[in-house]
Amino acid sequence: MGNADLRQLAAIEEVPFAAVEGSVVAVDVHNWLYKYLTTTVQWTRDDVYTTTDGVEVANLVGVVQGLPKFFEHDLTPVFVWDGGVTELKDEEIEERRDQREEYEEQLADAREAGDHLEAARLDARTQRLTETIHETTRELFDLLDVPQVEAPAEGEAQASYMARVDDAVDYAGSDDYDCLLLGSPLTLRQLTSKGDPERMDFQATLDEHDITWEQLVDVGILCGTDFNPGIDGFGPKTALKAIHEHGDLWGVLEAEDEYVEYGDRIRELFLNPDVTDDYAIHTDLSPDVAAAREFVTEQWEVDADEVERGFSRIEEAVTQTGLDQWT
Known part of the structure; x- marks a missing residue:
């Protein structure tokens, strides 16, 4: 998170x-x-x-x-x-x-x-x-x-x-x-x-703190990410100051005599994550509200009163936003 x-x-x-x-x-x-x-x-x-x-x-x-x-x-x-x-x-x-x-x-x-x-x-x-x-x-x-x-x-x-x-x-x-x-x-x-x-x-964010993307990631690693617990005593401001002083993650770790396991791999997970271009998206939406309502309330037995306002808001949005392609 x-x-x-x-x-x-x-x-x-x-x-x-x-x-x-x-x-x-x-x-x-x-x-x-x-x-x-x-x-x-x-x-x-x-x-x-x-x-x-x-x-x-x-x-x-x-x-x-x-x-x-x-x-x-x-x-x-x-x-x-x-x-x-x-x-x-x-x-x-x-x-x-x-x-x-x-x-x-x-x-x-x-x-x-x-x-x-x-x-x-x-x-x-x-x-x-x-x-x-x-x-x-x-x-x-x-x-x-x-x-x-x-x-x-x-x-x-x-x-x-x-x-x-x-x-x-x-x-x-x-x-x-x-x-x-x-x-x-x-x-x-x-x-x-x-x-x-x-x-x-x-x-x-980069401009405000005069850092590069790589340095921002290094700040994050020093503070702790989903992939590592961070270094004791390093919050964002402390980490930023240390990066300014020592240049990058490795310089800070050497100066502090600290170690981040898999530090290079964690860095790459942010800078070059596993992503894909193999997708297609469309913006001319044509939702079937009636079928969606039936799916929720009849097939899955959700209380109709609980979701009616949400479905009504979706239907109202058709007129309010002028999306004529909606059904």
């Missing part, structure tokens, strides 16, 4: 949606979907999104509630799915698994104690993107004619790459600060929050 401390260095500004209307956004779908999934689980009765067979599809509620934000502001989302997990991330994944198991134990205790508020909070924290969630989300996107891209590895890396090299893509969309290290020229953040989004500017 990246190191949130990098916000201290990032050039970020809040922008009105009017300033980004008509844009195409390559969205890190795992980052986007997980936020809506956990919010739905925490604040919605589980019978709303649980089928008669006991399958939970809270993701469908989240998608229907989240997509209108794009459509109402004339933004075209291109959802980018994670591919294979980078092996250097194994330790982080194991730590997350251990944390989830701890939450699950606490969840059982909260339920036994009858603490419904705490149980809802912990239930949200134990969510994971299951195969059913993947499959049903993809099918709903297809019905709504939302473009999807399969990344060979990290979704945020592919989204950042698309924003950097594809003239048809204006922004990466993610709350993950790794998009900055991955060189996304412009990243839209807070797309799952109320209010206007934030725009994170890669080149402005």
Whole structure:
């Protein structure tokens, strides 16, 4: 998920949606979907999104509630799915698994104690993107004619790459600060929050601190990334000062008598990630809202009242944004 401390260095500004209307956004779908999934689980009765067979599809509620934000502001989302997990991330994944198991134990205790508020909070924290969630989300996107891209590895890396090299893509969309290290020229953040989004500017960040892309990545590695724990005592400002003094990661490590395992490989994961040009996207969307509604409420038995407002907002966006090609 990246190191949130990098916000201290990032050039970020809040922008009105009017300033980004008509844009195409390559969205890190795992980052986007997980936020809506956990919010739905925490604040919605589980019978709303649980089928008669006991399958939970809270993701469908989240998608229907989240997509209108794009459509109402004339933004075209291109959802980018994670591919294979980078092996250097194994330790982080194991730590997350251990944390989830701890939450699950606490969840059982909260339920036994009858603490419904705490149980809802912990239930949200134990969510994971299951195969059913993947499959049903993809099918709903297809019905709504939302473009999807399969990344060979990290979704945020592919989204950042698309924003950097594809003239048809204006922004990466993610709350993950790794998009900055991955060189996304412009990243839209807070797309799952109320209010206007934030725009994170890669080149402005480099210019503000008089550093290169490589040096920015080195700062990130010193602070800690998804692939390494960082060096004790190094926050963003300390790391930036050290990079200015010693030039690069290797100079700092030598001066501090420190070591980062696989430091060169981690650097390459940000500067030259595993990405692909083998994709096609379209912006002339023709969503079948009726079929999408039937899929969610009849096939997967989601409470119709819970998603009707979201579907209505999607339909209303057709008129409000003048997208005559929508059906």
